Amino acid sequence: MSSSVLHDMRAQPLPTWEGDITQVPYWVYQDEAVRRAEQEKIFAGPAWSYLCLEAEIPARGDFRTTFIGEMPVVVVRGDDEEIYAFENRCSHRGALIALEDGGNAQDFTCVYHAWRYDLEGNLKGVAFQNGVNGKGGMPDSFCMEEHGPRKLRIATVSGLVFGSLSDDVPDIEDYLGEEIISRIERVLRKPVKVIGRFRQMLPNNWKLYVENVKDTYHASLLHVFFTTFRLNRLSQKGGVIVSESGAHHVSYSAIDPAEAKSADYSAEKLRSDKEGYALADPSMLDGVDEFGDGVTLQILSVFPGFVLQQIQNCLAVRQVLPKGQESTELNWTYLGFQDDTPQMDNMRLKQANLVGPAGFVSMEDGAVGGFVQRGVACASDQEGIIKMGGEGYESAPYRATETSVRGFWHAYRSYMGI
Amino acid sequence: MSADISYEQLNQFNAEYAGCIDDDRLEEWPAFFSEQCLYKITTADNYRSGLPAGLVYADTRRMLRDRVTALREANVYERHSYRHLIGMPRITGRDEGGVAAETPFMVARIMRGGRTDLFASGKYVDRVTLDAAGALTLAQRIVVCDSDSFDTLVAIPF
Numbered sequence: 001m002s003s004s005v006l007h008d009m010r011a012q013p014l015p016t017w018e019g020d021i022t023q024v025p026y027w028v029y030q031d032e033a034v035r036r037a038e039q040e041k042i043f044a045g046p047a048w049s050y051l052c053l054e055a056e057i058p059a060r061g062d063f064r065t066t067f068i069g070e071m072p073v074v075v076v077r078g079d080d081e082e083i084y085a086f087e088n089r090c091s092h093r094g095a096l097i098a099l100e101d102g103g104n105a106q107d108f109t110c111v112y113h114a115w116r117y118d119l120e121g122n123l124k125g126v127a128f129q130n131g132v133n134g135k136g137g138m139p140d141s142f143c144m145e146e147h148g149p150r151k152l153r154i155a156t157v158s159g160l161v162f163g164s165l166s167d168d169v170p171d172i173e174d175y176l177g178e179e180i181i182s183r184i185e186r187v188l189r190k191p192v193k194v195i196g197r198f199r200q201m202l203p204n205n206w207k208l209y210v211e212n213v214k215d216t217y218h219a220s221l222l223h224v225f226f227t228t229f230r231l232n233r234l235s236q237k238g239g240v241i242v243s244e245s246g247a248h249h250v251s252y253s254a255i256d257p258a259e260a261k262s263a264d265y266s267a268e269k270l271r272s273d274k275e276g277y278a279l280a281d282p283s284m285l286d287g288v289d290e291f292g293d294g295v296t297l298q299i300l301s302v303f304p305g306f307v308l309q310q311i312q313n314c315l316a317v318r319q320v321l322p323k324g325q326e327s328t329e330l331n332w333t334y335l336g337f338q339d340d341t342p343q344m345d346n347m348r349l350k351q352a353n354l355v356g357p358a359g360f361v362s363m364e365d366g367a368v369g370g371f372v373q374r375g376v377a378c379a380s381d382q383e384g385i386i387k388m389g390g391e392g393y394e395s396a397p398y399r400a401t402e403t404s405v406r407g408f409w410h411a412y413r414s415y416m417g418i
Numbered sequence: 419m420s421a422d423i424s425y426e427q428l429n430q431f432n433a434e435y436a437g438c439i440d441d442d443r444l445e446e447w448p449a450f451f452s453e454q455c456l457y458k459i460t461t462a463d464n465y466r467s468g469l470p471a472g473l474v475y476a477d478t479r480r481m482l483r484d485r486v487t488a489l490r491e492a493n494v495y496e497r498h499s500y501r502h503l504i505g506m507p508r509i510t511g512r513d514e515g516g517v518a519a520e521t522p523f524m525v526a527r528i529m530r531g532g533r534t535d536l537f538a539s540g541k542y543v544d545r546v547t548l549d550a551a552g553a554l555t556l557a558q559r560i561v562v563c564d565s566d567s568f569d570t571l572v573a574i575p576f
Contacts, residue, residue, distance in 0.1 A: 101463075196464050196471025199567040224492045280487070281480035329567075334471040349475050353485075358459065358473040358572035364494050366571035 012036065017418045021409040022391050023383045026376040029205035034416075035325055042304050042415045043069025043322075046169040048155060048162040048176075050306035050319050051075045051085055053333065055159060055192050056102065061119060064102040067321050068163055069304075073152060074098045074108065075161060078119045083156065085163045086121030087149035097149065123148045157181060158188035160308075160317070176302065177243045183250045183300050186291060187310050195348065196334040200357040204369030206305060206322040207412070209330060212365050213301050213318075214408055216240055216251045216399040217388050222368065225360040238297070239397040245414075246393045246407030247303030253399065254294045284350045287312035301404075303411050311361070313344070314351040326373055330366075332356050420512040421548055428507045428546065431554045432521060436502035439574060444489065447575065448482035452547065456558045457482060459576060461566040462540070473572055485575065495573045497530040500537070502576075507544075516547035516557065523561075525576055527569075538576055540564045 012033040017025060028034055043049060052064040052075050063076040065088055072088035074097060090097050090110035097108045097117060107124065108117045116125030123144045131137030152163035155172035162172060173181065202209055212218070238253030279285070287296075290313055300308040305320030319331040332355070336348050355362045376382070386409070389401025393410050396403050431450075438446045451457060458472035476482050503524045511518035520541050527537035545558040561576045 194469060196460070196469045197566065198461065198464075198473060200571075201567055201569045203570055222494065224494075225488055279480075280483045281478050283478075284481060284484065345470070346477075349471055350477070350481075352471050353475055353481075356473050357568040357570075360488050360493065363571040363573055367495055370570065 014416065014418050017413065019383060020391070021393065021406045021413070022385065022387045024386060024409060025380070025383045027380040029208060029373060029376065030325065030380050032325065035322070037416055038322070039069045039071070041417065042412070043071065044165040045415055046164070046166040047304055047415065048164050048169060048172055048302070049304065050302065050317070051152075051154075051161045051163045053159055053192065053194070053317070053335075054083070054156060054161055056194060057083065057161075059104065061104045061106060062102070063098065063105055063119075065098050065100065066319070068152065068165060070322055071165075072096060073163065074121070075163070076105075076119045076121075083154050083161055084120045085152040085154055085161075086117075087151075089149050090115055091123055091147040091149055092126075117148070121149050121151055158184050159192060160184065160188065160306075162302075162306075176248060177245075179241055180243055180248045180250065180300065180302070183241070183252075183298065184308060186293075187298065187300075187308060187315060189291075191338040192315075192335045193338050193340075194333055195336045195345075196332075196352070198332045198334075198356055200330040200332065200366055201323070202328040202330055202366055202369050203326060204328060204373040205325060206320050206328040207408075208369035208372050209320055209328050209365070210301065210305060210408060211405050212369060213299060213307050213320075214249050214251075214404040215402060216404065217402050218368075219399070222364050223361045225354075238399050239395065240399060240401060240404050241395045242393050242404045242407040245303075245411050246409075247411035248301055249404035249407060250298060250300045251399060251404065252295050252298045254296055284353055285312070286347055287351060288344075288347070290344075303408070309355065311354055312351050313347055314354055315348070316355060328369070420514060421516045423512075423517050423546060423548070423554065425507065425509075427554055428509075428517070428519060428521075431546070432504045432507070432542075436504050439576075440500050440502055442499065444486045444574070447486060448479045451479045451482060451556045451559070452549070453479050455479060455482075455556060456560065457556070457575075458559075459561040459563065459572065461563050463566045465543075465560070465562045473568070474575065482575075489573055493573060495571060498574070499528050500574055500576075501526040501528065504542075516545060519544045519546060523576065535569070537569065538563050538565070540576075 014033050014037055015027050015031055049068045051066050056064055057077040060077055060079055063074055065074050067073060073085050074088045075085040078084050088096050088098055092113055092115045095110055095112040097110050114127035118124050126138060129138050150165060152165055155162045157172055241250040296312055298310045307318040309316045315335040317333045321329040323329045334352055336345060354360050357366055386402045386405050389396060389403050393403050393407035435450050457476045459474045460472045505522035507519040507521040509517050509519050520543055522541050525538045526534055528534045540561060540563040543560040543562055544556060546554050547557045549555045
């Protein structure tokens with residue numbers, strides 16, 4: 001079992017990726033040098049990582065603590081109403097500055113030696129700076145302005161707060177591209193409210209979960225609940241959008257009530273096709289076409305570890321955080337809209353049975369990454385095959401494809417230089 | 419006048435409930451609830467903050483039956499079982515219809531292969547009523563888990 005802490009950030013040579021993006025070497029989920037390089041080149045590199053929702057920090061001094069990769073960060077609404085984020089690490093001895101998941105603060109004081117930071121992460125106070133009774137104290141040469149936690153750049157899109165540690169990161173509009181932004185705006189089109197938060201610990205490398213999210217091929221094969229209720233048939237109309245960079249994706253589908261049972265599907269006698277399965281209380285699936293376009297499912301990912309989910313009226317954001325080589329934290333934030341009626345509230349609560357750690361259509365995703373991680377234990381020199389739907393990573397008007405998984409690996413290799 | 423429900427009855431009821439789940443007799447599990455009910459699995463953070471969503475959310479006994487059917491027929495998960503330890507109920511209210519009670523629990527999860535972990539701890543926030551035949555039945559069981567974190571997945575109910 002690997003360490004949960006990145007003890008040594010010094011670069012070590014990375015293994016050589018021999019094949020192309022259709023052949024993913026299993027060492028990529030196992031190698032410690034890869035893990036260290038990911039923190040430096042991806043999470044602290046020119047990428048935008050999701051931090052929180054604007055709705056979670058509406059007022060001055062409201063904050064949330066979170067992570068960018070494995071680096072702890074604080075996200076705060078400042079005195080000027082702008083959003084700031086900085087490393088959650090005191091510049092004195094490195095202790096966490098903020099210890100709660102969230103709250104409201106005038107400023108932040110490290111509990112260890114009471115060094116004090118303003119809401120923007122600037123060091124504003126050093127306890128006993130001038131000593132006590134003229135004895136001790138910091139040298140005259142000590143300058144508070146020269147010390148402080150690393151600060152993040154911040155960008156917001158439709159109420160989503162993203163942060164980056166890089167000065168070279170493109171503007172969020174260019175990073176995401178118009179197609180991805182329009183699909184974010186499609187869902188987050190009015191003020192949201194948080195209706196619940198859950199944390200799920202996955203027994204696998206973070207990339208295995210991101211691949212799972214992008215993998216439209218598995219959806220109706222692994223998740224029989226969906227299939228049976230025609231929420232996610234591969235043969236339904238739908239498709240995959242992959243951003244030009246390969247990094248981000250949107251998969252979507254819409255129910256086509258006129259469509260007869262697909263011959264392709266039943267001919268293969270798939271495990272997921274169970275006849276005669278019916279709900280005793282189908283009210284769980286009662287939904288409304290609240291976006292007015294008939295799209296019943298839209299799963300959107302932003303590189304490296306963000307997911308926006310619309311499954312019928314079940315809305316959530318998911319944050320994927322590495323917690324060691326073989327451990328991933330998946331943070332679910334379930335959403336509604338502030339103007340939801342009580343009926344709509346109830347509908348979302350019932351549909352939420354579909355998702356999350358106990359979700360009818362998502363519980364398997366909590367385990368399959370671990371099946372891979374355990375399966376490849378002695379196969380670091382072997383590779384996975386990702387050729388469904390071709391070898392490239394272009395958008396596709398169908399979902400029996402792994403195109404967006406290949407897109408992820410294309411982007412990943414660009415960032416990592418492997 | 420308040421409902422005549424004793425500690426002994428509540429303890430016996432909870433012991434039956436635990437046995438039903440831990441002995442993998444899940445088909446009997448919905449029968450512990452009223453036809454109109456609330457069963458929800460949530461976290462102490464959500465409960466304290468008034469955030470209403472659950473990992474599992476059922477407002478009819480039929481939805482609980484669907485949960486069991488899905489676990490048997492649809493969902494895929496590695497074989498495992500639970501061992502519940504249910505503590506002493508704390509009766510927090512009584513009226514003609516029944517009692518309100520809060521009862522602590524711990525659930526160990528035993529995985530295929532033998533690994534046993536403390537999987538969840540928390541309290542049941544219950545409303546227990548008497549059905550037409552005078553038997554105890556849950557009008558509400560909110561499972562408030564102490565931790566906001568769940569390992570891998572939650573398939574079997576708490």
